[in-house]
Amino acid sequence: MASNVLVWIEQEDGQADPIAWQAMAAASKVAGDLDGSLTAVVFGDQVADIARQAIEAGADRVYTTEDASLVRYRVEPYAKLLARILENEPPSVILAGASTAGLELTAYVAALTDAGLAPDCTDLHIEGDQLVAVRPALVGNLVSRVKFTGTGHRIITVRRNVFQPAYGDESRTGEAVDIPAEQAEDEIPTRVESVETADGKVSLTEASIIVSGGRGVGGPEGFQPVRELADALGGALGASRAAVDAGWIPYVHQVGQTGKTVQPDLYIACGISGAIQHLAGMKNARVIVAINKDADVPLYKYAHYGIAGDLFSYLPAIVEEVRKRLGR
Amino acid sequence: MNIIALVKQTPDTAQLSAAMDGMRLSAEGGPRIVNPWDEYTLETAIQTREEHGGKVTALCLGPPEAADALKTALAMGVDEAILVSDPVMADSDCLTSARILVAAIRRIGAFDLIVGGRAAIDGNTAATAVQIAALLGVPLVSYVADLKSLDPSARTITAVRLLERARETVTSRLPALITVVKEINEPRYPSLIGIRKAARASIPVWKCEDLGLDASAVGAGASKVAWQAELPPIREANVEMIDGGPEDAARILVDRLIEEKVI
Ligand SMILES: Cc1cc2nc3c(=O)[nH]c(=O)nc-3n(C[C@H](O)[C@H](O)[C@H](O)COP(=O)(O)OP(=O)(O)OC[C@H]3O[C@@H](n4cnc5c(N)ncnc54)[C@H](O)[C@@H]3O)c2cc1C
Numbered sequence: 001m002a003s004n005v006l007v008w009i010e011q012e013d014g015q016a017d018p019i020a021w022q023a024m025a026a027a028s029k030v031a032g033d034l035d036g037s038l039t040a041v042v043f044g045d046q047v048a049d050i051a052r053q054a055i056e057a058g059a060d061r062v063y064t065t066e067d068a069s070l071v072r073y074r075v076e077p078y079a080k081l082l083a084r085i086l087e088n089e090p091p092s093v094i095l096a097g098a099s100t101a102g103l104e105l106t107a108y109v110a111a112l113t114d115a116g117l118a119p120d121c122t123d124l125h126i127e128g129d130q131l132v133a134v135r136p137a138l139v140g141n142l143v144s145r146v147k148f149t150g151t152g153h154r155i156i157t158v159r160r161n162v163f164q165p166a167y168g169d170e171s172r173t174g175e176a177v178d179i180p181a182e183q184a185e186d187e188i189p190t191r192v193e194s195v196e197t198a199d200g201k202v203s204l205t206e207a208s209i210i211v212s213g214g215r216g217v218g219g220p221e222g223f224q225p226v227r228e229l230a231d232a233l234g235g236a237l238g239a240s241r242a243a244v245d246a247g248w249i250p251y252v253h254q255v256g257q258t259g260k261t262v263q264p265d266l267y268i269a270c271g272i273s274g275a276i277q278h279l280a281g282m283k284n285a286r287v288i289v290a291i292n293k294d295a296d297v298p299l300y301k302y303a304h305y306g307i308a309g310d311l312f313s314y315l316p317a318i319v320e321e322v323r324k325r326l327g328r
Numbered sequence: 329m330n331i332i333a334l335v336k337q338t339p340d341t342a343q344l345s346a347a348m349d350g351m352r353l354s355a356e357g358g359p360r361i362v363n364p365w366d367e368y369t370l371e372t373a374i375q376t377r378e379e380h381g382g383k384v385t386a387l388c389l390g391p392p393e394a395a396d397a398l399k400t401a402l403a404m405g406v407d408e409a410i411l412v413s414d415p416v417m418a419d420s421d422c423l424t425s426a427r428i429l430v431a432a433i434r435r436i437g438a439f440d441l442i443v444g445g446r447a448a449i450d451g452n453t454a455a456t457a458v459q460i461a462a463l464l465g466v467p468l469v470s471y472v473a474d475l476k477s478l479d480p481s482a483r484t485i486t487a488v489r490l491l492e493r494a495r496e497t498v499t500s501r502l503p504a505l506i507t508v509v510k511e512i513n514e515p516r517y518p519s520l521i522g523i524r525k526a527a528r529a530s531i532p533v534w535k536c537e538d539l540g541l542d543a544s545a546v547g548a549g550a551s552k553v554a555w556q557a558e559l560p561p562i563r564e565a566n567v568e569m570i571d572g573g574p575e576d577a578a579r580i581l582v583d584r585l586i587e588e589k590v591i
């Protein structure tokens with residue numbers, strides 16, 4: 001049976017989060033498979049540009065709501081608005097990126113609309129006439145295949161950097177529909193007092209290159225060559241829990257089961273053994289490089305390239321080579 | 329302050345080994361712990377009570393053995409623990425679990441603050457606590473890394489949320505539900521006295537009829553998704569070891585990374 005697809009386009013300051021176009025790519029595939037139309041949904045205070053981009057990226061229609069109360073994502077006004085929109089739609093598939101906001105928004109909306117929910121998925125396909133969502137569970141030690149059993153909406157978020165967005169097509173046209181906000185500011189129970197952004201730094205979850213250090217760096221100063229390689233590659237700095245727990249580097253850098261799950265194109269692990277809890281956060285990186293003075297650590301089972309040696313002698317040489325070859 | 333701490337019991341992933349894969353670990357009778365994220369849940373709830381007085385009730389939905397997680401909660405210092413457990417509740421999805429927990433919260437009675445964790449490491453849906461807030465209609469403040477202030481008389485809280493690209497300071501009215509992340513505190517170890525007290529405690533078990541829920545409203549039949557778990561595909565070890573001194577290895581590595589189009 002044909003089924004329409006809606007995709008939430010996450011944005012901040014009039015700029016779409018790249019994960020939104022990844023969700024859009026997944027949505028286009030599902031809409032094609034289910035022979036349905038594709039509608040983008042954008043909330044904010046000025047979102048005309050993003051609405052246009054959504055059409056170029058494949059939307060047949062865009063629902064936009066512009067309101068001062070929506071300038072920054074907050075769960076209640078966003079979820080109540082999206083739930084109201086869904087009330088007026090036939091049972092559909094709803095997609096969003098599995099960002100912190102996307103996970104929260106979709107869970108809340110699923111509760112308001114009595115919908116099935118499959119969060120943080122890495123694959124979507126049709127089996128027979130059923131949509132199946134594939135998601136890692138138990139920190140990557142299980143793969144769970146989720147089927148929707150009800151007749152209502154099916155809500156899915158997709159893990160960052162799994163689906164590849166296609167290039168937009170500027171000649172595409174689509175319908176834009178304005179929808180009023182659902183809550184007035186004084187009905188919203190939370191207020192954002194201040195926002196502190198980590199300016200200029202590449203965020204770990206969005207980075208396409210990550211260089212991480214573990215217990216093998218030996219101390220806070222040991223992160224210096226690791227950081228230099230991250231900077232030379234324009235990547236983000238990661239760490240194992242051992243390094244974080246030792247107080248050598250702040251928790252925001254931790255990769256793994258109790259840190260961040262990342263899926264970069266390139267992950268370079270320096271002085272990290274590859275414990276199962278660390279692997280849980282990074283083993284899906286496209287290319288993994290392990291630098292470890294031990295020639296037999298678990299990480300080599302997952303790594304594509306390995307260097308068995310002292311990170312303090314190899315990293316400076318790699319930094320130099322990168323600068324030379326990439327002209328940085 | 330009446331505080332409710334939402335605590336799940338999960339498989340103990342530290343026990344994973346060559347002999348214990350994800351399927352064996354999850355199977356009935358496998359090693360279990362308090363969901364690692366909910367250690368922060370418990371610590372947050374206990375610290376809030378220590379500062380503002382009142383009572384902490386730990387609430388867990390799970391099989392009978394999940395009572396062990398509540399014993400840990402009691403040993404850490406919660407005042408009361410309630411296990412919601414009924415065979416017909418097995419295989420509930422997160423929304424159905426949220427509905428069951430909401431029924432239990434209503435039975436517990438008035439609350440000022442509900443604390444949950446970022447996610448449970450088994451299902452990793454990061455949804456149940458969020459859905460509890462949605463169903464109760466109380467404000468939700470998620471990913472809290474710092475509970476900056478809580479004013480019981482003005483009935484407000486101010487918290488710092490840890491987001492992907494920012495730290496956001498938010499004020500909410502109470503009652504509210506918060507979910508916490510690791511940065512918020514350092515969970516305490518159960519004290520010896522706590523462990524002894526917990527060993528003697530009897531933990532009430534609430535079933536469907538105690539919550540006014542019909543058996544048809546819980547479990548797989550009431551859920552909107554069904555899932556099947558399997559082991560992830562085994563990766564062949566096909567690492568290419570790069571030999572040579574630093575300069576040679578660096579050159580070969582950078583060659584490879586350029587060929588792979590990742591730099
Ligand atoms: C519930 C739970 C949750 C956890 N969550 C996480 C998580 O989110 N993230 C995480 O990372 N861990 C997590 N852990 C911890 C995990 O089990 C490991 O303890 C941790 O990942 C080990 O970090 P490491 O690889 O840096 O240290 P180690 O295992 O000690 O490895 C250090 C490596 O450095 C190498 N080395 C030493 N000196 C040098 C040198 N000069 N040059 C090159 N190599 C060198 C050594 O050969 C060794 O292989 C968790 C554990 C538990 C129980």
Ligand SMILES: Nc1ncnc2c1ncn2[C@@H]1O[C@H](COP(=O)(O)O)[C@@H](O)[C@H]1O
Pocket residue numbers: 334335336337363365366369387388389390422425429443444445446447448449451452453454455456457
């Ligand atoms: N069965 C449960 N019993 C009690 N609390 C739960 C249960 N499941 C989830 N929670 C709470 O919801 C949070 C998020 O869990 P989840 O949505 O399962 O990832 C957990 O950290 C707990 O605080």
